[in-house]
Amino acid sequence: MSGRTHVGSCPERMCVGCRERAAKSDLLRIVMIGSECVPDDRGTLPGRGAYVHPAVVCLDLAVRRRAFPRAFRARGPLGTAGVLHHVQRTAQAAP
Structure with a gap:
């Protein structure tokens, strides 16, 4: 049974910030539009995508390590202000 996943297992992705594996549903998907990183809540x-x-x-680690340009295979820096604003807003809304 090599190479097969267990029935009912959820997909995992790696966080580009801390480099830890987590369930896809626990991570925020980021996509590149132009030269900006944009949060993709619905995954559509x-x-x-980078997670x-x-x-x-984790977002700060990803920016310092230049993980987003590497993940998107982009040249030069990418804007992350929108993602930072989104993460800060969702952190405040959480209890």
Whole structure:
């Protein structure tokens, strides 16, 4: 049974910030539109996605490590202000 997943197992992705594996549903998908990183809550935007924990700590690590340009195979820096605003807003809304 090599190479098969267990029935009912949820997909996992790696956080580009802390580099830990987590359930896809626990991570925030980020896509690149133009030269900006945009949060994709519903997971429906087209294109390559990068995943990050919805925490400022992981987002900061991803920015410092230049993980987004590497994940998207982009040249040069990408804007992450929109993602930071989204993460801060969702952190405040959580109890």
